[in-house]
Amino acid sequence: MRRPRSLRPAAAPFLGFARLLRDHAFPIAPEQTISFMQAVTLLGPRSMDDIYEAALATLAPSLDRRDEFEAHFRSYFYGDAKPSIEGQEDDETRIKDDRGAREEEKQTIRQEKGGELSSALEQLSSRDFQRDTDGLGQFRRKLATAVPARRSFRTERTRSRGTLDLRRSLSEVVSADGDIPSPLLRRRQTISRKLLLLIDVSGSMKQHTADYLKLAHAAVQGAHRAEIFTFGTRLTRITSALRIRDREQALARAAALVDDWDGGTRMGPTLLAFLSVPRFSAFARGACVVVLSDALERGDHCDLETAMRRLSARAFRLSLASPLAGDPRFRPETAALRAILPVLDDLVDGSSVGSLTDFILSLASSAPAAETIWKRVS
């Protein structure tokens, strides 16, 4: 095979483009750069369009960054003005996924001297390390077995209650020279369902959000598959921030990710935004969904109702934990609550960590629908 010592000068722009993309946090592997150049050669290239198509096909920018990719392409190959990349300032709910944002996060954490942000962080972590007073350690240990389970398609070996495992039995038969020893069995595995926590971080929930985040951290650490989102005026996924074992660090990182602390609530639109991202709404399918919110939706609750109905159609169990429900005089009588009550499986007290952990640990046992319970009370 011919191995040129150095690339032809004509190849340099393509290498440079790959490098430029990498500088802007596009994940481009060397083999992709190679295929890019091969593709350009294969196509001719007869026009700039060919180069663009080749870049799209081989460098595979993810769909949400397609516009940014095109802007870089134009500025690099056509010499257009530097792309100004900014989020669209429309009234759509902003969605923030913590994947790929890690580099920036690290920096924000490093510079957390003074300022609002760090005071918020201290608030979050000030009560840490006082032994297991809040019972979260125990919660974490119990959670893995307490989450409801479902039967998977995969099978596992078992000694009793199963169907014949022909593959292993046959090898036994062969090694026993045709005799059939006791048959070996297999049965379908059970795997625990996903746990999805949607945490309201708006102003009205201010005094509870710190506790909720600790709970969320314990849930991510304890459960096999947990996903955590916060919502206020925006939607933020904080699961991978909370995967860090150390609670203080995890909460600090999560706190830095969320931009809409203690602001207003747009519960309906943010939940709809959650459902409109296929990857996110797939988290809700067959999962135990717990919404931690007071469900005080300002204005029209139509969106909230639609969102909750869609969520409940996907979820295995949809629960709303409201801090207001801790009060014995509480009745679900606001228009929004009345509208969503029929689709809720549970409406429970979310005013303290203790009651919440008890509730989450009891998710696997059945309970009457929220509507029946609250009808009885009122």
Added chain:
Amino acid sequence: MANADAVAVAASPEEIAARLAASRYLADDSLATAIFLAIRLRKPLLLEGAPGVGKTEAAKAVAELLGRELVRLQCYEGIDAGHALYEWNYQRQLLAIRHAGEHEIDIYDDRFLIARPLLQVLRAPDERVLLVDEIDRSDHEFEALLLEFLSDFQISIPERGTIRAATQPIVILTSNRTRELAEALRRRCVYHWIGYPDAQREAEIIMLRSGDVAEATAKAVANAVQEIRARPLAKPPGIAEAVEWANAATILEKGGSLWPEAFRRAIGVLIKDEEDLSAIAPELERIVEEALA
């Protein structure tokens, strides 16, 4: 030999597009380029797009244009090696052991091997195209297995040794993007995002795919469907639904309904979600009127 054929077929993106059109699939330049690159660079082709934009149809058309058989592996949660690679036919093996009595038999013979899609393709890479459909539904473990297969094109069967493909087979993967695929998988493939076609192309597709829909009807349907897709629906209608709608409306019209009425009555084949239906109902009349104008 057969690979030379593939190269001859894939002489240029235009050639591909023309041949796809001959097998009744209208591809835009971008898709034709991606298919061309996948065949010539010998990489798997990863097609992503919303449900109903014709990803699977594209794979079928590619198989047809290469004159090869399409082997389809439908993914689902919990799919494992036994469904994708191979399995032994244990019942037959047991019977054979019984039957053989004192004689020696090879129970790991070809007769007892059930080839699943990946093995089928390995055995005849020049005659088959592999379609791994809806890979986003499978779980991460399966993705890793597939990744290994796609890089080496070989399968190890402990009882038989390693089976290698003589030449690199053509593989097409599709994903609805309900979850993000592993970066490693995207990296290894030629990638193409299939979007919804514009009104004109959609009208052409409707003409090509449906039985006897008039050109004016096809155009009206394409315009109306574009308009409907622009709304925030839970299940935006795909191309297949648009074709069905054109067909259904044509049948109703032949049965005596007037045009706008025929479209309205056939809406059930286009929108299959009760909430979406009630959301679109008040505006439907206006949309249809405008599309017909």
